[in-house]
Amino acid sequence: MFNTHVKAVRDLRNNYPELASIIKNRDHVIITNNGKSEAVLIPYEEFSKYEEFLHIRYVKEKLAEAEKAAENPGEWMSTEELFNEWDSWE
The missing domain is CATH 3.40.1620.10 (YefM-like domain)
Known part of the structure; x- marks a missing residue:
């Protein structure tokens, strides 16, 4: 301690x-x-560990959000819709 x-x-x-x-x-x-x-x-070593902890927590939160979003496929764009949207950016 x-x-x-x-x-x-x-x-x-x-x-x-x-x-x-x-x-x-x-x-x-x-x-x-x-x-x-x-x-x-x-100490710097403790700071580094804290930064790593925050990064891992952030990644886990984003993965949980992605998994939840993946449960509702109706909210996703089809590949064709995505390419059409990209074409309109040109």
Whole structure:
């Protein structure tokens, strides 16, 4: 499990080595500005995993939408209709 640290935005400039050390220990840092949370610093590997998770979730959602659409073939264009529409674009 990781620990979460809260630091002021000025620490990015004044104490970056300390923040980098915290992140290298796989902990998270919440950056605040005037007492309000603005950003989170996490290790790059965790960010990459998060990006991959979001991509996979997006693809699964789109596949589910396509499968649902495929259940209603009346909503699909025939090949002939599609080619006629393409011809009209020229």
